[in-house]
Amino acid sequence: MLLDVEQRLQQMVVRYKSFLRDELLPAQIYFADILDASDGWRVNLDPDIMGDIIDDRLAEYRGYPCMNDPTDGILEQIMRDANGDPKMLYVLLAETIAASCADTQNLNVIAGTPYHFRDGEGKTRMLAYELPPYGAAFYRRLIMTKMASLGGGLVGQRYYGSCLVVPRTDFFRNEGEGFWSRPDFGDFDVVARVRADLDLR
Incomplete structure (x- = not known):
């Protein structure tokens, strides 16, 4: 039974890694491009995070899988190792x-x-x-x-x-x-x- 649990978890993590790489990141890049072309969402953010900080957040969003998106004002990045395996x-x-x-x-x-x-x-x-x-x-x-x-x-x-x-x-x-x-x-x-x-x- 323990071997079954271990194998199941390994399979799920492999599938999640593929999801992050092949589905989530491309979707984030697409959404970041939409946000980049629009100023409407920026008015809801704290003025202290305008300008370069927003550009930095969009760059981060394009490069790392996240649990949320830049319209929240802060990003929660999903941690991965050097091979891209999620922690x-x-x-x-x-x-x-x-x-x-x-x-x-x-x-x-x-x-x-x-x-x-x-x-x-x-x-x-x-x-x-x-x-x-x-x-x-x-x-x-x-x-x-x-x-x-x-x-x-x-x-x-x-x-x-x-x-x-x-x-x-x-x-x-x-x-x-x-x-x-x-x-x-x-x-x-x-x-x-x-x-x-x-x-x-």
């Missing part, structure tokens, strides 16, 4: 919550559950781990301990039964020990949802 993270949740996130490609439901924590600025953050949900290095008590150390809600081990596979973006903050957190929820690419075959240590 993936894994979010442990209850089955029903994970299913909702995967079905809607939206992470908002996490904010209303114990599977989040608040940072020093009061922002709600989700927690993700850089190891895939199989093998001895990934176990539920580790997730619970890290969440508790960050001030998160208490979730029993048996309620970490499902795992979302999501790309790491430059909005994620390194929390140490292989953990990352992101302050925003909303629409987001969920590459896969798999059962979390974790050690119960």
Whole structure:
């Protein structure tokens, strides 16, 4: 079973890499050209990011796959390695919550559950781990301990039964020990949802 999960994840990541390269980036370039030819969208942006900064954002949007677009005023870049492989993270949740996130490609439901924590600025953050949900290095008590150390809600081990596979973006903050957190929820690419075959240590 673990081999099946590992193979499935590898296949999904390969497909996502192809999507970023062959579909998303060409679409971003096309949309950037439209934005470049129009001034209407710029009036909704903060005047402090006008001029060269907008040109820089459009150039970034043409060159890197992003989770959003320049009309938001800031870009969330999808992180990849030198080979173009997306850097993936894994979010442990209850089955029903994970299913909702995967079905809607939206992470908002996490904010209303114990599977989040608040940072020093009061922002709600989700927690993700850089190891895939199989093998001895990934176990539920580790997730619970890290969440508790960050001030998160208490979730029993048996309620970490499902795992979302999501790309790491430059909005994620390194929390140490292989953990990352992101302050925003909303629409987001969920590459896969798999059962979390974790050690119960």
